[in-house]
Amino acid sequence: MFDYRPGDSPVHLLNPVTKLAVAVGLTVIVFLLPNPLGPALIAVTLLGVAAVAGFLGNVAKLAAVITGPFLVAVVLVQGLFYPGNETPLLVVGPVTFWEEGVSYGLLVFFRVLVVVCAVLIMVFSTHPKAMMVAFIDKGLSPKLAYVFMASLQFIPEMQRRARAIIEAQQARGLDLKVNLWRRFQALLAMMIPLLAGALISVETRSLALEARGFSRGGLRNHLIEVPDRTTDRVIRWSMAAIVVLVALWRIVL
Amino acid sequence: MSLIEIEVLTFSYTTQPHEPALRNLSCSIEQGTFVGITGLAEAGKSTFCRLIAGYIPHFFHGEFSGRVNVAGTDTRETTIGELAERVGFVFENPFDQLTGASLTVLEEAAFALENMGLTREEIRLRAEKSLSQVGMEDLKDRHPQQLSGGQSQRLALASILAVQPEVFILDEPTSQLDPLGVEEVFDVISGMHRRGYTVIVVSQDLDHLVIHADRLMVIDKGEIKWDGEPRKVLLEAAEARYPILIPDVLEISRKLRAAGRIPLGSPVPLTVEQAARELSSINERSTAAQTIAAGRTSRHLPGSKVERRKELVFENVHYDYPTGVSAIRGVSLSLDGGCVCIVGQNGAGKTTFAKHLNGLLQPTRGRVLVRGKDTREYRVAELAREVGLAFQNPDDQLFRSTVEEEVRFGPDNVGASPEEAKRLVTSAMDLMGLEAVREKKPHDLGMPERKRVGTASVIAMNTPVLVLDEPTGGQDAEGIDLLGHLVDYLVQQGKLVLVVTHDVKFAARHADRVIALHQGRVLLDDSPRSVFGREEALARTHVEPPAVTRLGRLLGLDETLLSPEELLAVFDPE
Numbered sequence: 001m002f003d004y005r006p007g008d009s010p011v012h013l014l015n016p017v018t019k020l021a022v023a024v025g026l027t028v029i030v031f032l033l034p035n036p037l038g039p040a041l042i043a044v045t046l047l048g049v050a051a052v053a054g055f056l057g058n059v060a061k062l063a064a065v066i067t068g069p070f071l072v073a074v075v076l077v078q079g080l081f082y083p084g085n086e087t088p089l090l091v092v093g094p095v096t097f098w099e100e101g102v103s104y105g106l107l108v109f110f111r112v113l114v115v116v117c118a119v120l121i122m123v124f125s126t127h128p129k130a131m132m133v134a135f136i137d138k139g140l141s142p143k144l145a146y147v148f149m150a151s152l153q154f155i156p157e158m159q160r161r162a163r164a165i166i167e168a169q170q171a172r173g174l175d176l177k178v179n180l181w182r183r184f185q186a187l188l189a190m191m192i193p194l195l196a197g198a199l200i201s202v203e204t205r206s207l208a209l210e211a212r213g214f215s216r217g218g219l220r221n222h223l224i225e226v227p228d229r230t231t232d233r234v235i236r237w238s239m240a241a242i243v244v245l246v247a248l249w250r251i252v253l
Numbered sequence: 254m255s256l257i258e259i260e261v262l263t264f265s266y267t268t269q270p271h272e273p274a275l276r277n278l279s280c281s282i283e284q285g286t287f288v289g290i291t292g293l294a295e296a297g298k299s300t301f302c303r304l305i306a307g308y309i310p311h312f313f314h315g316e317f318s319g320r321v322n323v324a325g326t327d328t329r330e331t332t333i334g335e336l337a338e339r340v341g342f343v344f345e346n347p348f349d350q351l352t353g354a355s356l357t358v359l360e361e362a363a364f365a366l367e368n369m370g371l372t373r374e375e376i377r378l379r380a381e382k383s384l385s386q387v388g389m390e391d392l393k394d395r396h397p398q399q400l401s402g403g404q405s406q407r408l409a410l411a412s413i414l415a416v417q418p419e420v421f422i423l424d425e426p427t428s429q430l431d432p433l434g435v436e437e438v439f440d441v442i443s444g445m446h447r448r449g450y451t452v453i454v455v456s457q458d459l460d461h462l463v464i465h466a467d468r469l470m471v472i473d474k475g476e477i478k479w480d481g482e483p484r485k486v487l488l489e490a491a492e493a494r495y496p497i498l499i500p501d502v503l504e505i506s507r508k509l510r511a512a513g514r515i516p517l518g519s520p521v522p523l524t525v526e527q528a529a530r531e532l533s534s535i536n537e538r539s540t541a542a543q544t545i546a547a548g549r550t551s552r553h554l555p556g557s558k559v560e561r562r563k564e565l566v567f568e569n570v571h572y573d574y575p576t577g578v579s580a581i582r583g584v585s586l587s588l589d590g591g592c593v594c595i596v597g598q599n600g601a602g603k604t605t606f607a608k609h610l611n612g613l614l615q616p617t618r619g620r621v622l623v624r625g626k627d628t629r630e631y632r633v634a635e636l637a638r639e640v641g642l643a644f645q646n647p648d649d650q651l652f653r654s655t656v657e658e659e660v661r662f663g664p665d666n667v668g669a670s671p672e673e674a675k676r677l678v679t680s681a682m683d684l685m686g687l688e689a690v691r692e693k694k695p696h697d698l699g700m701p702e703r704k705r706v707g708t709a710s711v712i713a714m715n716t717p718v719l720v721l722d723e724p725t726g727g728q729d730a731e732g733i734d735l736l737g738h739l740v741d742y743l744v745q746q747g748k749l750v751l752v753v754t755h756d757v758k759f760a761a762r763h764a765d766r767v768i769a770l771h772q773g774r775v776l777l778d779d780s781p782r783s784v785f786g787r788e789e790a791l792a793r794t795h796v797e798p799p800a801v802t803r804l805g806r807l808l809g810l811d812e813t814l815l816s817p818e819e820l821l822a823v824f825d826p827e
Contacts, residue, residue, distance in 0.1 A: 149354035171642035173666030175634030192652035212365035219370030
């Protein structure tokens with residue numbers, strides 16, 4: 001679901017660090033902006049970027065699933081109970097929606113929407129390995145980068161193992177639909193093999209890494225090249241400048 | 254000086270301080286040799302390998318005396334990383350030894366090269382070259398998690414080949430693979446040996462190992478018991494009735510020599526073809542039909558099938574995984590008793606079939622009746638009282654603090670009374686040879702023993718039907734014997750025993766009925782003699798009949814043979 005979507009759009013060609021910088025920059029900006037209009041415009045722009053990258057459908061669908069329930073909740077709650085409520089917007093029987101609250105709710109919603117879209121675009125357009133290589137190029141420790149990569153595969157692997165364990169224990173007569181004590185026992189019967197198995201594979205894996213010179217110092221190189229172009233630098237510096245300008249504007253005005 | 258020199262080495266792990274894993278062991282290995290190592294479980298074979306790679310003392314700690322030299326360097330004075338450039342190591346589990354951080358096969362093969370700081374072009378060329386050496390160049394863009402066991406194991410080999418070490422150590426590289434994977438991996442290993450690498454392979458699979466090895470070592474209780482030319486070592490071990498898995502063809506030839514039917518002096522055969530050439534010179538023989546009719550070698554089949562109740566019934570069963578893959582496509586059969594072996598290549602549907610027997614999976618079409626109960630109407634825990642299922646990987650179930658408690662888990666779950674549970678547990682541990690370790694932690698045992706604990710915990714449930722998934726995988730000669738006795742005993746008790754297995758020798762010896770699956774359908778379903786007699790049909794699902802059966806066929810015998818005893822009776826009627 002959160003996998004890399006291969007492509008060769010301008011978005012794909014950006015350095016992963018640039019994409020991260022933009023995502024972080026936009027996050028700061030939307031939290032500085034005072035009303036929903038700015039974040040809303042940025043969100044629309046991001047959807048345009050997703051269209052250029054060729055995965056607008058995926059981003060829109062996932063963003064809707066993630067932020068949709070949030071939209072309803074935050075607008076309802078703020079519309080009814082926002083402390084600065086003064087101007088009635090809509091009256092339904094005994095219930096009043098206030099303009100200030102709805103506006104504030106929308107602001108919060110668009111901020112979250114921008115963050116979600118920026119992250120999704122970054123994840124969808126960046127090969128995880130390229131992300132790791134780019135971070136190492138910028139000075140991240142290869143060990144931390146490895147942990148990041150390995151964790152991507154760790155969760156599906158643990159889910160697969162957990163299923164196998166439940167099946168094996170059920171085959172030995174473990175009943176999952178009985179009293180509380182039995183259920184507690186069932187939890188142990190699942191967690192212990194899961195953890196023990198993980199420890200065993202960690203031991204094997206650390207030896208396998210060791211045997212491939214993972215802990216040796218000195219120069220490293222990478223199979224894939226992650227170029228850092230002038231465009232990337234321009235985008236990163238512009239982003240920084242915009243963040244500073246917005247901050248100044250908010251402080252001064 | 255030899256490439257590897259070990260001098261009076263004694264080592265005990267910190268976890269077992271008073272039981273040295275190796276005792277006063279000395280040996281040297283020349284460059285370019287293919288050394289096969291075998292022996293019982295826990296004999297010290299893995300310890301031997303870990304010493305050469307420097308994992309002992311740098312990763313596994315303990316009491317160390319003596320000296321290990323690899324290419325002139327004392328392993329204590331270097332690091333695993335430095336040694337890794339000279340010594341490559343492939344482990345038993347095909348999946349755990351991948352980095353888990355690569356998204357393609359090519360990246361995985363390049364991992365070590367990246368750490369060595371080569372240029373990008375050189376990394377790519379060397380990674381591609383090593384993939385082509387293991388025959389995986391076509392899979393270089395595949396995700397490593399989508400490989401079969403055999404492919405994973407070859408990828409592990411490729412990623413080490415890329416480093417170009419001088420020595421390759423492979424510790425049980427094929428015990429978790431299907432026959433096709435075993436062939437693939439042994440082909441790659443022998444190719445590397447031909448290219449001049451020094452190769453050290455630990456394996457129980459002597460049928461494959463001795464064909465390729467220049468030298469065979471048997472390790473016993475931490476010491477080298479035999480060491481030399483494979484034929485000589487095997488003959489001596491066979492003479493001493495030492496429990497290793499002597500290839501049937503060699504054992505037959507040895508006995509015929511002892512009986513004076515074959516002249517001494519010529520080298521004993523290691524392959525079916527060599528044995529056929531040797532035996533075809535014997536003219537004086539009885540017919541196979543006579544031997545089989547005499548019945549003095551075959552097992553007694555359980556009573557007539559008409560009186561038996563139908564324990565398990567499959568009615569036009571189909572199963573599609575949620576992903577849409579059809580794993581079972583129309584299987585109808587009924588099973589009543591005795592030992593039924595299920596054979597077939599990986600992906601033929603064997604495990605899916607087994608999971609239908611206790612309701613872990615329910616048919617998407619058709620129905621499965623377990624002693625009259627439709628599996629769709631009962632919970633797995635209820636069906637577990639009727640059908641015990643022991644999975645392939647024991648680590649998916651072991652969680653108690655002693656072996657005894659672990660074995661007791663099953664009977665407690667199905668509501669056996671305390672006295673009854675105690676009796677069942679004792680009997681199951683006895684059958685699986687676990688008496689000596691009853692107070693030990695299951696996780697402190699070696700893999701073969703852990704697997705027997707898993708099997709014992711299912712037997713102890715005393716169900717009328719038992720399903721064992723690959724019980725002989727990775728077991729040594731003693732373990733396989735125990736399992737053979739177990740199956741015969743359970744059948745005698747009137748139980749239905751299903752064994753899912755790649756071990757055709759085991760099936761030929763113990764099965765009353767063999768079912769070969771192919772692409773989710775029943776390919777063959779008959780007595781072992783009839784099924785193993787159909788070599789061409791079996792080849793469709795990558796199953797090869799046992800060596801002795803193939804030998805009989807190459808000799809043009811009139812009947813399908815199933816055991817060395819039958820073949821011996823043909824050539825040496827007395």
